[in-house]
Amino acid sequence: MRKQQIDYAAVFHALPGMVALLTPDLEYADANEDFLRLAGRTREQLLGRYIFDVFPQNPNDPAAAGLRETQASMLRVVTTGERDTMALLRYDIEDRERPGHWVEHFWSPVNAPVLGPDGDVVLIVHRVEEVTELIRARGGTGSDSSQARVLEAELYTRARELQELNERLRRAQARDREVALALQEAMLPAPTPVGHHRAAVRYRPAVGSLNVCGDWYDLVDLPGDRIAVAVGDVVGHGLRAAGVMGQLRSALSAAARVADGPARALEAVGLYARHVEGAESTTVVKTYIDWDTHTLTYSSAGHLPPALLHPDGTVTFLDRATDPPLGARPEHVPRPEARTAFAEGSTLVLYTDGLIERRHEDIDTGLGRLADSLARHGEADPEALADALLADLLPPAGNTDDTALVIIRL
Template sequence: MGKAKSKSQEQKPKALGFAFASASVVADLVVRSRVVWLEVVAVGDEVALRLRVLNAVTDAALRHLDLDKLLEVLLEQCRALFAVDTVTVLLVDRAGVQLVARASSGLGEEVFQGVRVPVGKGFAGRVAQQREAVQIERVDPSTVVNPLLWEHGLRVLLGVPMIAEGELTGVLHIGSTVLRRFTEEEIEALQLIADRVAVAVYVDRSRSERAAAAMLQESLLPSRLPSPHGWELAARYVPGAESGVGGDWYDVFELPGERIGVVIGDVVGNGLRAAVVMGRLRSALRAYALEYLDPAQVLGKLDRKASYFEHDTMATVAYAIIDTATHRMTLALAGHLPPVVVGPGEEARFVGAPVGPPIGFDLGVSGRRSIGVDVPPGALVALYTDGLVERRGQDLDAGLELLRGAVRAVEPEAACIRVMAVMVGDQPATDDIALVAIRHCG
């Protein structure tokens, strides 16, 4: 019995040891299971967040909203999805040097006060410059340009760039008053929203710019051409099918002393910026035309003005003054193609005027020269921009020769009809076209 008891007692510790070992293993398995379960839950939450974001940005109802309403809806959803206190969109200005607060949820003061952040400075400026996500866990003057952010108690910020068609349109950032670390999955989810907003901004800006450029262009083209005794005029302007409204323009105005000023020009580039520069050059040239009698001197002053104030701008311009009393045209060219002149029963020819450098080419360019050309009764002069003679896959000389053959000494309106039929026909021009025809009808 003693021996048996002893054996039993000897076995007990082993059994207890086994029991203790089993409990430890079970506890370890429970802990591991809980970790795995938490990871699964976390992964599930991340997947769920991504799905919710995808649902938000692909909602068909958003297609019918204007930009302001779309921003309002998406920013509110973004604030709820990421459980943050603020969501803000800042857009890059047209110069590309500053971010301007456009919409916000939770921090409307940014928009109301017109907050601006230089690209490359502070938190949002870094996001714009680096074109990548930036997360900061200290919000103070050393990290952020806008004091409203730390004044409202924000402790963390996450910002992502808004890019559409390779163009930076702005920055989207979220902020929290609770210290936290945004995960990679949250960063990716926020980028999805930023991409959706970027496209909306890009489309809205492009549409607005096209409309504004078209309106500006239309307002700056002469609504009525002068009709001095013994002279007839006609003109055409057609925006390019590919480039849209750009910087081509023509202008005709009466000057003191029975003179007519005729301008045709082409600002390099297209869109609203080109149209705005065109408007400035047009206004400046008109002012100089009242002060100086020589077209070359007028273009010299215009060049000086553009080179100083219109940085990174270049334009070609032809400016002619027609003296209706002497029937003589004085012409100067700034990088522009020469006009065509044709008399009754003659072949058309290009005016052999010296071609000076384009406007904005170099500050203080001197040596521009004008040339005088007789315009006898029945003769016609045609000025044009390069969109009329340049075609993809066609030599410029061939286009110029085709134009020369198309110009006839007929009524200006008939001349424009013929030129446009020959040079354009049934194919849309890829670039803007401006054409002015002037005839001395005697």
Template sequence: MARQESSLRWRVLDAVTDASLKDLGLDGLLEVLLERTRELLDTDTVTVLLLDRGATHLVARATAGFQEEVFQGVRVPVGKGFAGRVAQSGNPVQIEHVDESTVVNPLLWEHGLRVLLGVPMIAEGELIGVVHVGSTTARRFSEEEVDALRLVADRLAMAVYVDRMRSERTAAALLQESLLPPSLPSTRGWELAARYVPGAGSSVGGDWYDVFELPGDRMGVVIGDVVGSGLRAAVVMGRLRSALRAYALDYPDPADVLAKLDRKASHFEHDTMATVGYAVVDRASHRMRVSVAGHLPPVLALPGHAAAFADVPVDPPVGFDLATSGRRGTDIDLPPGALLVLYTDGLVERRDQDLDAGLERLRGVVTATDPEALCAQIMATMVGDRPAADDVALVALRHR
């Protein structure tokens, strides 16, 4: 018996480490491994349920045996029923009585299953889902069979995890690319340039810049940073960007726009916070009104003068209803030759230096010159040949 059980472990190891699996996509790998698992454990069904984005339900993703589970989009609440117990406990669960009192999914008892064994799928310390096997004949799964299913679960969890990371990076990069302005407005008497670079180890994050035309010979300029990184931050960034553009058409004062954005984020974007700087340039009066929500102040350079940080009040970030006393706007003159730089903290923050030192380096390199050349000089000075740990967004505007 011990020799047979040892043989089972080695056969499962051979199955999950088969070099040919690496050439398969996720769907192909699931199909092959689930069928092999059903044969090796001599069961009637094997099913993978993956944890949804809200971490509240398990959703049938693949099966060998009862295809209806996938076709019908079976969902099991975490903590309820058989699979829900496996997910909540993080431990193997075996039951020898399958009906509505022990299992949420009626397909399982309708097909005559009598026993079920399920184990959690965990990768990088994160619950990915549950894999369970079932049999229509009465039996007791041995400890060796439980360990064998754990080996399968570990391989499946890592495959799903890697596929998700790859998919998220691709989706986030495409989302970020679609949301950044494809080109900057070309308007007589004003010049614009911008940069966006994702942080090291990430293809995208929550930083963004935006420039758009407004009625009345006005122009909106935005710089923002959603707390977090990856696809989730990029999605939130996209929603905030779209909302800010909509509010900008109805409210001429940037402070009012950020107040509305704060209300929207606080109500709909739970557990999300963002820093934002929003300026409206009136090209006729050569003045700008700016409001800052938790963001670093812009840098202003005038011809014949050293650059300085704009004297603007910094209100609380957007989200969590933090600005209980309201938001403030400041008017700034932009005479001919004036240049303004807006940026995210990834440009000036480094782990090995004080933030004030980074801000001073930036101030020192800003001059009232061509925005495109200045952006190149800023990136060369502030980033150089070392990848930034965080995303960098940068916009330069000059009144020519």
């Protein structure tokens, strides 16, 4: 049987109910027939225009919050890439036939993302159900009309109460985010020279109120021309994750100074993590760099593999010594360790998952993206290379996960 070709544009315009498409800049890209009819606007009056230029807020209602709440919902969709269902909303519309006359409307909106190939939001699906008739029971008489008015007042009051509670919650979350960020920055080491070698470190917090996570990095000078470098990621968000991060980073930093290799250092921290609430399933990778022997010795506890950029532009991922995260095994088991040689002028890159992982995407795609970016910018100084990787790999509107990055020129 011949496969039927579907005209998705025709399907969109025939959809029942009000549906519009907006760009991440909140400009109309399209609208279906029901949206145009019920909103009282032509396609020419919508396409390419900013939503709140087309539908401004009622200037005669100083308590109106529809514009602010709708804008906040749409921007959350752009930032998080997740659907946002709004509470019942009152948003009056100006009568096009009677300028200056505003008609009361009640809406039930849902905003959903359309993701592009790279996982970024390319469109917002704005679906709206008008519930004015249900709330006001327009055309009713006697007790029916009175009951409708009572229902209208009750629903609107409850919706506003919910919106106010949400706003207070967001403000509280913002304060928690500031505290978590301050705590995390205080516990992360300040960038310092690693002998005479060039290095760069970066930390980018996640967007959103409570999405500050437990990502960290650490660099430790060792005897001889050696250093130990690590990046790790605590499961969870907020103050608790930041606190656990500080304990594990300090423990690993101390262990690196006395252990005879990265595997032994991770074993010691793994035993310690069993007694730290919230430390289970933490991932971390530890690498010892020895410039005298031109070797890298590494061990990974469930973390993404470090990338080694060779002078010829090729990239190798150090994945031959990977074991489960900290605290994942019920019994203590020695961790694996691997060693590889490096040529002078190579570059070592350690990172957390925020740099490469994207929803609905295989991890190998993100690793390939990292390798391509390294190949393009690898000759840059570590500071410039760090900035180039973040620009290439992080979404422009920010990421929903933290990102820690360490780059060392070997």
